[in-house]
Amino acid sequence: MKSKWKWSWFDVLNAFLLSGVVFACLYPFVYMMAVSLSDSAAIASGEVWLWPKGFNLDMYQYVFEDGRVLTGYKNTLIYVILGTAISLLVTALGAYSLSKTKMVMCKPILLLIVFTMFFGGGMIPTFLVVKELGLVNTVWGMVLPGAVSTWNLLIMRTFFLGLPQELEESGKIDGLSEIGIFFRIVLPLSKPVFATIGLYYAVGMWNNFMGPLLYLRDADLQPLQVILRNIVLSGQFTGTDGPIVGDIVIVEDGLKFATIMVSTLPILCVYPFIQKYFVKGALIGSVKG
């Protein structure tokens, strides 16, 4: 198809711009990787720029020696899988019904939902509700209080709004209810948006440390982010009116960056699987087919 493809001035410019983006986004990671694999003396003397100096895995060993990290991985995995599934389902169902603008009460409900983006009870009242529901210190405390993101809901709704009406009409003719239409027709057609919003939820859950901080007490329930944060965080517990107790520790960059690698690499690997849904014309193709 692109057999006659030639380099135009635009392609050159584009290649230049994107190379810039790639460099800017990749370099810090390469740097952090190099530092995390170097020995502390080399880091301290500022010799590490691109490649590890004095290669060693000490920092990673230190991170994984802490048995909690493996528990953290396990917990995070559970939260991400369960949380993404629930969030995606609830959001998609809600977004789909709200995309039917003729639905009774549609506008007021949307307004009420947007309202919550700007007005909320705040941390303590929300905590009290979660506590009264008995969710504190359970998996559900991680999964439910943030299950729906209004932003994601509205984006999904926009996508559903863009689906061709004829499709659903044909579903109705075939005798399907809206529930049937959603699962049989809409869902298979919306893979890209499901992939995107699913990724947003998964990453949100992966990075979530406020939730566990508020709702989880049990050490065995803590997700990876909290554990890594605790490893890296230096003694910043004291209040404002006291001296910093001589417990300030020098957290080495190597350790800090090793934890970043340990915590981000797995979730980065998810992206290529998402990408395969970003095929242009996928929607139309399947409509036609």
Added chain:
Amino acid sequence: MSIWNRKLGKAALAALLTGSLLSGCAKDGAGEGGSESVDLGTKEVTLEMMTFSHTNWPYKENWPIYKFLKEETGVSFKVQPVMSDYTTTMNLAISSGEMPDLMMVNSLNAANTHGSSGAFVDFFEHLDKMPNYKKFLDDHSDVKGAILSPEGKNYFLPLYGLEQQSRRSWLYRDDIFKKHDLTPPTTYDELYTTAKKLKELYPDSFPIAVFNGLSPLINMSPGFNTHSSYYFDYDTEEWRYGPTEDNYKVMVEYMNKFYTEGLVAPDFMAHKRKQFNDLLLQNKAFIASDYIGIMDELPLVLGDNASEFSLDYMVPPVGTPDGKSQNVFAGLQGDGFAVASTTKDQETLLKYLDFLYSPEGIELATWGKEGETFTTENGERKFNAEYKEFGDLRTKTGIATIGAHTVLDMTAFESMYSPKMQEAMKIAPDHETKAQPRLAFTNEENEVLGMVGETVKKYHEEQIAKFILGQKKMDEWDAYVKEVNKLGVQQVLDVYKAAYERNQSFLNEGK
């Protein structure tokens, strides 16, 4: 809405605590004996405690120190260790009505706020049951002045000892100084000329390492006989505001000179500890103002190359004729114990805490147990050799971790410092300011401090930063003084004065 009814929460709490409640009831009469023999060992109670857990010595359930304490007192704890965002966790516990029996609070102010609303026990009401604590306060009147509430009550059990190793100090690269035959400066003029010389020798360097906004000025101010904020002048016995004083201006002028001539890093205000460390470790800075412990800690980063790097204590330089060769000593730690008013076993808990203030308790909290953590040879105690340094001791035993003591005998740990550090710790106390009074403020006063105080502080910091960076000329100083006064310096000073006088009257009452 039932959700808003905190009574419900308390009912739940009661149900939750039934276990410990039963065990508590069974032995009401126990431990009533003589107060000197702190034998609580006849009954065993498990209580809940919330405390900080430090990254480097994270709480472990099997720490021997808690085992020793249990053997001695019968009290053991189900600990909720909190590693980060302590204030949030604490506030949630208080607002949910499910407070742990014993908790660490991270400021006197927090203890007083929650104490006066009924969350915490007032220890002064129970001094009869806490003879050791009472004696400790009588022996340490300065501590007593730093733990009161604005009503003269006491919701905050102070920690005593660890603050000694959080000393701020000036440090210098003694190896580099020796190499170039330089002597550590004792005045700011000497500091300037020495730094100049170092800059000539190492053109890429910024000989004086300071970092983090204006915080370097805090420790410089005694050398100019002033202070970086509101302070009590012990000589004249009056409250003053440092940043508008002429001496403060002299200090700012020095900083401006250091900045202009490249003797401090041009972006030192944006530097965090990392950049500060890098400067020192990469031979780009040779004089530093920080806390004393980095003397031993920084070389560790260098690993095998540590032999080429040496920091030593430097006597604080003096800037004005009335300046003092002193570092700022901040006084007691911010943290202290509070006992929840909802605890079901207040009696036992108070006894336990009182034990920690007794000579036996201090000894136990400091040394652990003979044969297990230390041995005695020729009447002299020694920690087991397996504990290489102070941090190691804490990690392995829990000794001197927050939550496991109230008072520590810091002399016990001296042997764990490097010889250089031991030497420095001997001189350091002679070059330190007297700690500023720690005051308790009423809610109204706190509001003034929050509103007016923060506005003043922001303006002052912004202007001083501009003076130092040369973004503002020194001849605009008077205009700055006028403006900052207009924002309400006097109002804040009045609050300090009132709080101080109230504090004094409570202390005198007690006598």
Added chain:
Amino acid sequence: MQAPKEMSFMGRVKRDRYLLILLLPCALYYLIFKYVPIFGISIAFMDYNLFKGITESDWVGFKYFNMFFNTPDFWPVLRNTFLLGLYKLIFGFPAPIILALLINEVSKSFLKRFVQTVSYLPHFISNVVVAGIAVMFLSPTGGLINQMISAVGLDKINFLVESSWFRTIYISSDIWQHIGWGTIIFLAALTAIDPQLYEAARMDGANRWKQTLNITLPGIAPAIVIILILDIGKILEIGFEKVYLLATPATYETADIISTYVYRVGLTQGNYSYATAIDLFTGIISFIFIIGANYISRRVSGSSIW
């Protein structure tokens, strides 16, 4: 179907029963986790005491609002927040769209995926580390940016202590962090465009620029509009952490925003009432913004949130 207006409310409920069932879990979520705790807003009107709780704390009316309006910091802080948010919108909003379009023009599938994957890496770097990287790159001594500046023969700039540079630094770092992440949604939107449209355009001799203008952009317009409206609603909503990490006393003039003010005066002092009052105030303004944006968009583009 033909005469919905004559239908009674209950009739419509009955008609839409299946849709309503689909909506139910979502509605319950908002009810339980958003609307039940919303009574917490009352904290703004009382001297909230953690231990006493909402039922027993004293009411103080608009005291905390007045306090905020009367502090000399009010206008500077509001202005700084608004300007920072506005610039963030102006520069930060189009950036991912442009990147998505550029990536879309890459014809080699492998390269396309590579650029995409790499560009979203920075999203995973925490603000603390981002600030550290900024200090490193912007350092007037040896920082990469200043090395480039002096290589061109210009004077080095002490970026982090010049208040005039703060917004530029904040916004560039923000774009860097989130540009790749933001493109994902547009790449998803691009999949919905019918490839036949491009073929038809090519037959008509439209070049790539024309195709982008006439097919690609209209194709992703609904997504663009919605995100724009949502972003307008978030103008005042700037997290405190990164600002706090990048600011120095010398840059307070531009760097002190509402969230840093709340942190300083409200939260570190444990004053939840004051923090809630300020939150409520910005919430009202933001709500007005989004309603306005939605209204204008409905008029102009036809698409809107509600």
